[in-house]
Amino acid sequence: MSGVRRLRAWWSARRRFEFCLTVAMMVALTGFCGALVMLPNSALPKPHAAQATEAVGQAAATDPRLAEVRRSIEPFGPILAHQVATGDGQQSLVVGHPAQRIEIDILERELAAATTAVTEVWGPDWAQSTLVVVASSPSEFAGLVHAGATMSAEVAAASVADPFAPGTRPTGQRIVFSPDAGRRLDPDGLRTLLRHELTHIATRAETRDGAPLWMLEGFADYTAHRGQGHSFTDIAPTLTAQTRLHDLPDNLPTDTDFTGPNAAATYEQAWSICAYIADKYDQPRLVDLYRRIAAAEQTPASEDQILQTVLGINRADFIADWRNWLSTQTV
Incomplete structure (x- = not known):
């Protein structure tokens, strides 16, 4: 027991x-x-959802443009969004993700000055307010520009808009930077590219599908480089080398020239055409020429008529005079 x-x-x-x-x-x-x-x-540690919204400024949180892209970009991670005061008392919006914070900061700093630079050339008759998005991956970039699998890896930024009827203002416009734009471009390059794409935003209401790219892209590049102190050689190194070898273009670039291995040189040619017009004639006539040529698809005959109306020179003499002007730029 x-x-x-x-x-x-x-x-x-x-x-x-x-x-x-x-x-x-x-x-x-x-x-x-x-x-x-x-x-x-x-x-205390914060849940993922709180982190995704804490970097959105109070004003940006109520901006309807953020709502437009939120569903597209939220699956790719936390969101940064800030409003930027731009021309004529307007507010632009810059959106992205923390991994692209450096590029976002640069674009925020440059957006007001870029808007002013575009307005100085084009005039105030545009929204002077835009949405700028920095993508974090190729798939996000392609989705934001509605490009799908057709988006070229060489594209560092693109501007898009909803379909609109002639005579109405475009809606849903935005500029989208690729995820590697900051690695491929220094701050000066990002500034120039922002101004280029902003020009497309400003001019879109008066630009029709099928209008010649030598005018559309050349004018955007002219506006982007104007007043930045870039030399002819800095802007057009390939064209400079060709000109020094007396290998001058014998015609205006075709739309197909803007793709393929010689695309960079073609963009340089397009810029130089617009720079020549502004230098030889003046900037207002360059803008007038853009409005007329960009208004419809063109043929050599219709371009000839517009050139004679605006500049008083036929197309053949215009090309010859541009070639002569090129020869004086690289001496």
Whole structure:
């Protein structure tokens, strides 16, 4: 019996020990939870959803343009969004993700000056407010510009708009930068590219599909480089080399020239045509020429008529004079 009594005593002691241990653990856990409640919010880890919204400024959070792109960009991570005051009391919006914070900061700093630069050339008759998005991946970039699998890896930025009827203002316009734009371009390059795409935004209401790219892209590049102190050689290194070898273009670039291995040189030619017009004639006539040529698809005959109306020169003489002007730029 003594053995039974000892076993019962041991079992009773063990049960008392387990009870005391349980009570002690409950007290400790209650104290820990109370301490967590007393901690300031800054000391607590934040859930992913909170991180995704905390970098959105109060004004940006209510901007309807953010709502337009939120569903497209939220799956790619936390969102940064800030409004930027731009021309004529308007507000533009810059949106992206933390991984692209450097590019976002540069674009925020440059957006107001870029808007002013475009307005100085084109005039104030445009929204002077835009949405700028920096994508975090090729798939996000392609989705934002509605390009799908057709988006070239060489494209660092693109501007898009919803379909619109002639005579109405475009809606849904935005500029989208690719995820590697910041790695491929320094701040000066990002500034220039922003101004180029902003020019497309400003002129879109007066630009028709099928209008010649030598005018559309050349004018955007002219506006982008204007007033930045870039030399002819800086802007057009390939064209400079060709000109010094007396290998001058013998015609205006065709639309197909803007794709393929010689695309960079073609963009340089297009810029130089617009720079020549502004230099030889003046900037207002360059803008007038854009409005007329960009208004419809063109043929050499229709371009000839427009050139004679605006500049007083036929197409053949215009090309010859442009070639002569090129020869004077690289001496």
